[in-house]
Amino acid sequence: MEESVRLEDVTVSYGTDEPVIEKVSFVLQPGSKVGIIGPNGAGKSTLMKAIVGLLTLDQGRVEVLGGSIDQNRKSVAYVPQKEDIDWDFPVSVYDVVMMGRYVHLGWIKRPREQDHQIVTEALKEVGMLEYQNRQVGKLSGGQRQRVFLARALAQRAEVMLLDEPFAGVDQTTEEVIYNLLDQISQEGKTVIVVHHDLKKVEEYFDNLILVNKEIIAYGPTQSTFTPNYLKKTFSQQSTTAQNDLVVMT
Numbered sequence: 453m454e455e456s457v458r459l460e461d462v463t464v465s466y467g468t469d470e471p472v473i474e475k476v477s478f479v480l481q482p483g484s485k486v487g488i489i490g491p492n493g494a495g496k497s498t499l500m501k502a503i504v505g506l507l508t509l510d511q512g513r514v515e516v517l518g519g520s521i522d523q524n525r526k527s528v529a530y531v532p533q534k535e536d537i538d539w540d541f542p543v544s545v546y547d548v549v550m551m552g553r554y555v556h557l558g559w560i561k562r563p564r565e566q567d568h569q570i571v572t573e574a575l576k577e578v579g580m581l582e583y584q585n586r587q588v589g590k591l592s593g594g595q596r597q598r599v600f601l602a603r604a605l606a607q608r609a610e611v612m613l614l615d616e617p618f619a620g621v622d623q624t625t626e627e628v629i630y631n632l633l634d635q636i637s638q639e640g641k642t643v644i645v646v647h648h649d650l651k652k653v654e655e656y657f658d659n660l661i662l663v664n665k666e667i668i669a670y671g672p673t674q675s676t677f678t679p680n681y682l683k684k685t686f687s688q689q690s691t692t693a694q695n696d697l698v699v700m701t
Contacts, residue, residue, distance in 0.1 A: 455518065456482045456611050456642040457503060461592055462512035464498050471510065471665065472498045478661060478670045482610070485637045486644045487657035487673075490685050494664040496646045497533065500613050503644070504530045516611055526555045529609035531600045533616050535592065545591070545599050546584040552606030574602040578628060594625035602628055605636075611645045612636060618652075630656060653677055 457480040463576045465471040473495035480486055488496050501507045504516055507523035517524045529552065552574070553567040563571075575581040578598040583591065588599055597617055604612050613632075620628050637658075647653065653660065653673065660676045662668040662685040669676040669685075 453484060456480050456484070456516070457514075457644070457666065458515040459503070460513045461533055462499075462502055463510040463516060464495075464502055465510050466507075473502070473659050473663070474666050476502075476512070476663070476667050478667060480642055480644070480659070482642055483637055483640045484642050484659045485633060485657050486642070486659045486661060487647045487653055488644065488661045488663060489647055489650070489653065489685070490663040490668075494685075496663060497615050499661075499663060500530070500615050500644070500646060504528055504613060506530075526607075527610040529604035529607040529612045531597075531604050531612075531614040531617060534596065534620070537596075537600075540589050540647050543588055545575070545580060545586050546571065548588050548599050549584075549602045549606050552603040555607065560570070570608070571602075571606050574605040577605060577632060578602045582601065592622075594621040598625060598628065609641070611642045611644070615646045616648065617645060618647065620650065650682075 458478075460477050462476040463471050463474045472581065473602060476499065479565055488499060490496050498507065503511060503516065503521070505514070505525070514521065516528055521528060549571045550563060550567070553563060553570065554561055557563065557567070572581065578601055580595065580598050580602060583595065583599075601614070601617065604614070614633075617629050620630070633645070633656075637643050645657070647656065654677060657673050659671060660673050661670040662676060662681050664687075666686050669681040
């Protein structure tokens, strides 16, 4: 079967002596819904940024869709954490979603009729078409997350990475996002999500990556979401997280 993402011995340290992630290796297949879970500071966001080529690797190799990220950037969509976005930037909802089409437009970057249709469809899918002319910073947290999901949908990517997409959103938005991600994976595309709510893991993901600077386990959820692997992953986590593990196990 064709691989969608392959990491081999990836280490990232941000130029310090202590690696944030170290010798990370795994392979993901098309059509997977993959959850990345681990404690704060475990390297989850670093792992996502390494996959999409936003970081310099100390060592190792990343392949996406059989090639480098530079070769296949059009086919990879990334939604960062809310904290990494400048919400004061004066841009409309429609313009944010149109950014998902830029990788397909070349140097001139003049959207075609087809691009406008794709953007409109993406906004409809996330229930945000009526807000298309609103400045994105004036939206609620859940609405903002829907807009950036629409941008990823408009890109028509084969691999979609989302960093904490369910954090701080209302129940309706969470259901919208989950249903769309489920639909995307059923179309044979790969969905990779950094996630923190252990109670939803078995419902949301068919595969997991458990990380705490190194890979603790990865593979089908039924074989990786176990008390043993969870304790290894969260062994340095806070009392609150430990209590969550007690509930889960």
